[in-house]
Amino acid sequence: MHLSDEMRHELERRLNELEAESPEESAARNLPVADAWLLGLCLQLALLAAAILRLA
Amino acid sequence: MTDPSSHSEVSQSAAATDTAMAESLPLVRAERTWTFLDVLSVKSGLAIATWAFLFGGTTAQFVGFVDGLLATLFGLTIGVVLLLVAVVVPSYRWGAEFFVHQRSVYGAVGVMLFVLVAVLVAIFAWASILATMIGRAAVEILRTVSVSPLPDARWPVTAVSLVVLVLAWGVLVRGSRGVRVLNRIAAPALLLLALWLLVAILRRVSFAELLAAQPIAPVPSRGMNIMLVVELHIAAGLSWYALAGNLARYARTPRAAVWGSWISYVLVGTLSEVVGLASALTLASADPVAWMVPMVGPVAGVMLLVLLAVANLSSLVGMVQGNAQTLVQHMGAGLQRLGWRRFIALMLTGVAVLSVLASDALYNHFYTLVAYLQAFFASAAGVAFVDRVVLRPAGVDLRALYATDPGSPYHYWGGINPAAFAAVAGGAVVFLQVFDPIAYTGTALFEQVSASVPAFATGALLHVLLTRWVVAPSGRGGYRTTGSATMS
Numbered sequence: 171m172h173l174s175d176e177m178r179h180e181l182e183r184r185l186n187e188l189e190a191e192s193p194e195e196s197a198a199r200n201l202p203v204a205d206a207w208l209l210g211l212c213l214q215l216a217l218l219a220a221a222i223l224r225l226a
Numbered sequence: 227m228t229d230p231s232s233h234s235e236v237s238q239s240a241a242a243t244d245t246a247m248a249e250s251l252p253l254v255r256a257e258r259t260w261t262f263l264d265v266l267s268v269k270s271g272l273a274i275a276t277w278a279f280l281f282g283g284t285t286a287q288f289v290g291f292v293d294g295l296l297a298t299l300f301g302l303t304i305g306v307v308l309l310l311v312a313v314v315v316p317s318y319r320w321g322a323e324f325f326v327h328q329r330s331v332y333g334a335v336g337v338m339l340f341v342l343v344a345v346l347v348a349i350f351a352w353a354s355i356l357a358t359m360i361g362r363a364a365v366e367i368l369r370t371v372s373v374s375p376l377p378d379a380r381w382p383v384t385a386v387s388l389v390v391l392v393l394a395w396g397v398l399v400r401g402s403r404g405v406r407v408l409n410r411i412a413a414p415a416l417l418l419l420a421l422w423l424l425v426a427i428l429r430r431v432s433f434a435e436l437l438a439a440q441p442i443a444p445v446p447s448r449g450m451n452i453m454l455v456v457e458l459h460i461a462a463g464l465s466w467y468a469l470a471g472n473l474a475r476y477a478r479t480p481r482a483a484v485w486g487s488w489i490s491y492v493l494v495g496t497l498s499e500v501v502g503l504a505s506a507l508t509l510a511s512a513d514p515v516a517w518m519v520p521m522v523g524p525v526a527g528v529m530l531l532v533l534l535a536v537a538n539l540s541s542l543v544g545m546v547q548g549n550a551q552t553l554v555q556h557m558g559a560g561l562q563r564l565g566w567r568r569f570i571a572l573m574l575t576g577v578a579v580l581s582v583l584a585s586d587a588l589y590n591h592f593y594t595l596v597a598y599l600q601a602f603f604a605s606a607a608g609v610a611f612v613d614r615v616v617l618r619p620a621g622v623d624l625r626a627l628y629a630t631d632p633g634s635p636y637h638y639w640g641g642i643n644p645a646a647f648a649a650v651a652g653g654a655v656v657f658l659q660v661f662d663p664i665a666y667t668g669t670a671l672f673e674q675v676s677a678s679v680p681a682f683a684t685g686a687l688l689h690v691l692l693t694r695w696v697v698a699p700s701g702r703g704g705y706r707t708t709g710s711a712t713m714s
Contacts, residue, residue, distance in 0.1 A: 172555065172556060172557075172558055172559065173559060173562065173628070174559035174560075174562040174563050175559075176562070176563075177247070177248070177251065177559070177562050180248050180251060181251050181252075181628055184248075184251050184252050184253075184254055185252065185624065185625050185628075187254050188252060188254060188321070188624065189625075191255075195255070198479075198480075199318060199319050199321075199480060200319060200480065201315050201318075201319075201480040201481075201484060202480070202481065205480070205481060205484060205485075206311075209307050209310060209311060209484070209488075210307075212303055212307050212488075213303070213304060213307040213308070215303075216299075216300045216301075216303035216304045216307070217300075217304060217679075219296070219300050220297065220300040220301070220304070220452070220453075220456050223293065223296050223297060223300065223452055224448075224449045224452045224453060224456075224673075225449070
């Protein structure tokens with residue numbers, strides 16, 4: 171859908187290449203858990219700080 | 227990490243299509259070449275622009291310097307973290323253009339509605355505003371160096387805007403590589419610009435005067451003033467939306483994608499907003515174009531104005547590069563057959579037409595446009611987040627994102643998932659109930675929790691409930707089978 175023939179061929183080539191990746195290569199694109207926790211911490215600190223600033 | 231020979235193979239293989247055009251498809255490993263510094267440069271190039279200064283100026287309407295600095299930092303952090311978890315992480319993980327990834331949420335037909343709103347309306351408007359901002363800076367340069375006064379400034383602004391769009395085309399035809407090279411050169415200069423402007427202000431007024439400066443037009447409640455600024459910056463963070471994900475896909479590692487984005491949008495963004503905040507509080511204008519030359523003299527002023535024009539150009543280029551991929555993927559095969567060069571020329575022509583016909587109207591309604599779009603972006607971010615983390619932890623079926631026939635798991639009902647749209651609408655209604663984008667004021671609930679946070683939470687909650695109760699039991703959406711799909 172929405173793809174020209176050339177783009178469709180190129181898409182197929184790319185999907186084949188990605189599917190041929192090892193599980194380790196694929197998993198390497200996941201954000202490490204420590205970074206996800208750090209992002210969560212940033213969000214909580216910012217929410218808390220905004221609340222404190224508003225009340226101060 | 228990147229093997230140049232493999233990149234060459236990708237380029238040759240994609241040559242039949244058009245390398246830059248093919249980058250709108252899922253990126254393969256050899257194309258993910260941007261280092262942390264590249265991501266930082268490109269996204270800092272996006273973050274430092276006239277609109278950042280103007281956001282700082284709006285902050286000065288409600289709060290003083292210290293409250294403004296803190297509320298900006300906290301608001302941007304909230305908005306950007308929501309952006310990262312909802313948009314950037316999945317875009318990087320799967321490598322597909324963000325709205326293609328969102329076919330798994332809204333259906334292939336349904337996502338087109340988002341493309342129409344988020345890209346066709348927002349991006350053309352943003353790019354037009356940026357081009358106009360560059361034109362204004364350039365006309366101020368002409369005024370400074372010109373021996374005779376310029377006549378009506380409107381046409382010079384428009385003419386320069388059009389020239390800038392041609393320059394932008396010259397960079398964009400090189401695809402992601404052109405954007406990366408431009409920003410590796412421009413980003414350090416733009417940081418210098420922001421620091422230089424801040425120093426120029428502090429040489430004019432003392433730090434004590436800056437701290438004592440009163441907000442320009444606050445509402446009576448301090449809590450409301452602060453929350454208005456926090457909300458403005460949650461919107462600023464989230465408004466990058468698909469663009470942030472599409473550009474982050476080029477990073478070599480997920481850490482480069484996430485932290486390069488965070489530092490740029492939050493820390494560099496705060497720095498440039500502080501310039502607008504300080505100048506609005508002490509010099510009565512947030513736009514450096516208005517006060518730069520008188521303050522630092524004609525020579526340094528012209529240099530700063532040139533840097534400001536480059537700042538807006540780098541934002542324009544990054545924005546078009548990120549969003550052009552959305553259009554290529556969703557606007558049909560006819561557009562793809564144009565090839566990248568002609569497609570970018572067509573897109574920039576649209577921006578040029580908008581600049582000529584409606585730039586003043588867009589410029590004057592900038593914040594209203596931001597707030598209305600935010601009602602949808604905040605809610606949609608909540609939907610995207612829970613769909614990925616709660617409902618589909620094993621990920622999407624990448625191949626099925628492109629196989630949008632009725633047999634596809636993401637076909638839903640006629641290509642549309644009404645449950646996801648109901649969730650987004652619910653979140654948007656909550657947003658607009660607690661915040662009035664035209665009067666720019668909020669209810670008591672807004673003063674406690676902002677509008678974006680409850681919109682995000684409402685969209686997320688509704689999407690989980692409707693999916694668990696209606697969509698998944700019907701066997702649609704691939705919610706039950708995704709674990710065994712490709713690339714999980």
